[in-house]
Amino acid sequence: MSAVMTRGLLFVHSAPSALCPHVEWAIGSVVEKRTDLEWIPQPAAPGMFRSELSWVGAPGTGAQIASALRGWAHLRYEVTEEPSPGVDGARWSHTxxxxxxxxxxxxxxxxMVSEDRIRYAYESGAGDPTAVFQELSLALGEAWDEELEPFRHAAEGAPVRWLHQVG
Structure with a gap:
């Protein structure tokens, strides 16, 4: 019987040059092989660099990559993991x-916003539409999208990465 595998992408939107090798080591420890990324200047943040990595691994690899990079100062990244049989997809964004x-x-x-999260937004809003809007905005990660959007657009000249269906 073959193991269930999934695919994903890591977008390092901005990292200072001194942090780049540490990012590679952290990713390598998760995917259990040496990772040499191609670092290019990030036009949205002069002096910073960006890179992308397409990865294949067991479900949960995206969470491990996001955790390995979490909390590093000056690092902006996104990790995506495609759905696999019995497992939903996921996205992690960090600024x-x-x-x-x-x-x-x-x-x-x-x-996908869960029923419980929507109910929480209604209940915490207590009839105030602005409060409900703020809770749903948080559930959708709008603040992260707003902060990362200039870095995403700065990568428009980067090679296209195609996602593949797994399973």
Whole structure:
């Protein structure tokens, strides 16, 4: 019987040059092989570098990569993990200012907000539409998207990475 595998992507949106080898070592410890990333200047943050990595591993590898990189000053990154049989997809976003955000995703990469999270937004809003809006915005990770969007656009000249269906 073959092991269930999934695919994912790591986008390091910005890292200072001194941190780049440490990022490679951290990723290598998760994927259990040496990782040499191609670092290119990040136009959205002069003096910073960006890189991408397509990975294949067991379900949960995305969480391990995100955890290995979590909390490093000046590091902005996103990790995605595609759904696999019996396992939802996921996305992790990290910025120095906001910390880490995690969301479950569907087969198209859309964030799925659970019924309990929506009920919490209604209850905590207590009839105040602004409070409900703020809770749903938090559940969707909008603050992380707003902060990372300039770094994503700065990568428009980067090679296209195609996602593949697993299973």
């Amino acid at each position: 120095p200012e906001l910390g880490i955000f995690h969301a479950t995703t569907d087969v198209h990469g859309n964030i």
